[in-house]
Amino acid sequence: MMHECQKIPGFSLKNRLNGYNDSEVRKQVKMKILVPVKRTLDAYVKVRLQSDGSGVDLNGLKMAMNPFCEIALEEAIRLREAGHATEVVAVTVGTEKTQEQLRGAMALGADRSIHVLTDTDDLEPLNIAKLLYAVMQNEQPQLVFLGKQSIDGDNNQTGQMLAALAGVPQATFASKVVVNGDSIEVNREVDGGVETLSLSLPAVVTVDLRLNEPRYAKLPDIMKAKKKIISQISGDELGVTLKQHIESIKVVEPPARKAGIKVASVDELLDKLRNEIKVL
Amino acid sequence: MKTKALIIAEHANQQLQSSTSSLVTAASQMADEVHILLMGSQLQSVVEQAAELQGVMEVKYCQSAELDQPSAEKITSQIMAVVADYAVVLTAASTFGKNFMPCVAALLDVAQISEVIQVESRDTFVRPIYAGNALATVRSLDPIKVLTIRPAGFEAAPLGGGATITEIPLVVPEISSKFLGASLSKNERPELGAARIVVSGGRGLGSAENFSLLEKLADKLGAAIGASRAAVDAGYVSNALQVGQTGKIVAPELYFAIGISGAIQHLAGMKDSKVIVAINKDAEAPIFEIADYGLVADLFEVLPVLAEKL
Numbered sequence A: 001m002m003h004e005c006q007k008i009p010g011f012s013l014k015n016r017l018n019g020y021n022d023s024e025v026r027k028q029v030k031m032k033i034l035v036p037v038k039r040t041l042d043a044y045v046k047v048r049l050q051s052d053g054s055g056v057d058l059n060g061l062k063m064a065m066n067p068f069c070e071i072a073l074e075e076a077i078r079l080r081e082a083g084h085a086t087e088v089v090a091v092t093v094g095t096e097k098t099q100e101q102l103r104g105a106m107a108l109g110a111d112r113s114i115h116v117l118t119d120t121d122d123l124e125p126l127n128i129a130k131l132l133y134a135v136m137q138n139e140q141p142q143l144v145f146l147g148k149q150s151i152d153g154d155n156n157q158t159g160q161m162l163a164a165l166a167g168v169p170q171a172t173f174a175s176k177v178v179v180n181g182d183s184i185e186v187n188r189e190v191d192g193g194v195e196t197l198s199l200s201l202p203a204v205v206t207v208d209l210r211l212n213e214p215r216y217a218k219l220p221d222i223m224k225a226k227k228k229i230i231s232q233i234s235g236d237e238l239g240v241t242l243k244q245h246i247e248s249i250k251v252v253e254p255p256a257r258k259a260g261i262k263v264a265s266v267d268e269l270l271d272k273l274r275n276e277i278k279v280l
Numbered sequence B: 001m002k003t004k005a006l007i008i009a010e011h012a013n014q015q016l017q018s019s020t021s022s023l024v025t026a027a028s029q030m031a032d033e034v035h036i037l038l039m040g041s042q043l044q045s046v047v048e049q050a051a052e053l054q055g056v057m058e059v060k061y062c063q064s065a066e067l068d069q070p071s072a073e074k075i076t077s078q079i080m081a082v083v084a085d086y087a088v089v090l091t092a093a094s095t096f097g098k099n100f101m102p103c104v105a106a107l108l109d110v111a112q113i114s115e116v117i118q119v120e121s122r123d124t125f126v127r128p129i130y131a132g133n134a135l136a137t138v139r140s141l142d143p144i145k146v147l148t149i150r151p152a153g154f155e156a157a158p159l160g161g162g163a164t165i166t167e168i169p170l171v172v173p174e175i176s177s178k179f180l181g182a183s184l185s186k187n188e189r190p191e192l193g194a195a196r197i198v199v200s201g202g203r204g205l206g207s208a209e210n211f212s213l214l215e216k217l218a219d220k221l222g223a224a225i226g227a228s229r230a231a232v233d234a235g236y237v238s239n240a241l242q243v244g245q246t247g248k249i250v251a252p253e254l255y256f257a258i259g260i261s262g263a264i265q266h267l268a269g270m271k272d273s274k275v276i277v278a279i280n281k282d283a284e285a286p287i288f289e290i291a292d293y294g295l296v297a298d299l300f301e302v303l304p305v306l307a308e309k310l
Ligand SMILES: Cc1cc2nc3c(=O)[nH]c(=O)nc-3n(C[C@H](O)[C@H](O)[C@H](O)COP(=O)(O)OP(=O)(O)OC[C@H]3O[C@@H](n4cnc5c(N)ncnc54)[C@H](O)[C@@H]3O)c2cc1C
Pocket: A043, A067, A068, A151, B201, B202, B203, B204, B205, B227, B228, B229, B230, B231, B242, B243, B244, B245, B246, B247, B248, B258, B259, B260, B261, B262, B263, B264, B265, B266, B269, B279, B280, B281, B282, B285, B297, B298, B299, B300
């Protein structure tokens, strides 16, 4: 297989957001936080597959905001409540239905939201990242908080892609975020434990489970959210051309484990492990 | 023309990450030639370890104080400087690999395919989605494949290779996060992802102190210790031990789930274990549905007996 080298863009990781590095501009605008949120199957609902292997069957199943996005949103709201940020803007990419999650985000405390309208919810992370980058250019946020992973596709890509496209520093898997004026300090959960990074703003942060415990929306806030603004914009209007990079061949159930047995005692357990299957 | 695959290998200065050998096997299923790229501040011994893996033709390395605890931005720049020669770029689906690989894909304007467990052909891959409740077969339409790999799905390549070793120049990005420090959990036990036996505890353990009951068992078995999210959230153990959809994925020969209910997010991290033993006082706990051997009992009564009799 061949690939043309000239297709690879000349790479230099540099801030591609105009005006961002102008400290005068930054002093005037108080911190805005952009929070991309995704509509996914509720974390506690069992997924059902189409019998023809064409994909999952979400028909009639309970949908929700991806749990990691809830944590990202909660952190943004807390930073606003603590006086570090002035505005929290939720954004989602998807079909009309995804507005439900934007309403939910505003009930939780987002000030307004942006709906990037697409004709499918089955979008690749790279395309989502490109659309979010276009929104980022329009909105010029100092911080973007994303979930580390969507629990349907389990991709764990969008935030990192967005950071690379925008040419801003990233911190993934955040379990603590501290704002110090023009920079942030982030604890990241890594395989060996926790590591701490410092990032200049603007920056992209993807959040992990232990960053915070999201609040629940209260009824008056749900009512108030109905009056908050959702601005709708299409990919075309954002000037982004979507491209298919991945073709889905089939989606099937994983091989089932054969049914096990109950043992009555420690002795019986050890006997099985030692003499029957000989793992000990 | 021969196609080449580039493995971005993880290491801890003196020690190459053991999963690298599985990445070599995966890479050789996707390309004619396998190369490894190493970045760091002290690479002497890891470069040698990488060159010894059978099937590796070339080890490229960049050694510099700048690359001590390198940021995603630094790693990405370094990869972008050499990537033009490659048809495949792959790394492990660890927190190391997940951190920078999507940046590489985005800058190449190609997709990343995450958590690949099987290579069906040079452009077709199998990966779990929905916490492992479905397996998706996908075909990449891109000229360059960018992948993260679950090492457990691939045999380890043997030693006995003799790759050529090439030093490459340092490339520094204009923007990068700064490393301030790390608090890594001390662990004298086998690595969770590679252990033959894993003993995991959940909320049922009730406290950090009670995890010592698991330690006794793990000592006897030479096992790694794992935990459910609830146990980590409650502060019983370090996040480094979490097994599951959003923690580590393990597939040992023997997995003990003790005081763990068996939520789908936990199962996602351990259901490919060869043999699963569950100990839980609730006979209805979902963990028993996937356990090969289930013992309905109070863990505080049976753990001391189990450790004693081993
Ligand atoms: C987005 C998302 C991601 C997640 N990721 C993960 C993940 O990566 N890993 C993970 O593990 N979870 C994850 N979870 C959480 C998961 O849904 C469960 O909440 C969690 O696994 C429960 O942990 P547990 O089984 O220890 O606790 P519980 O569900 O509270 O179960 C405790 C069990 O201990 C038993 N028990 C109590 N006392 C005793 C005793 N004396 N003797 C014997 N048995 C006893 C009880 O019967 C019970 O079954 C995630 C959740 C979400 C929403």
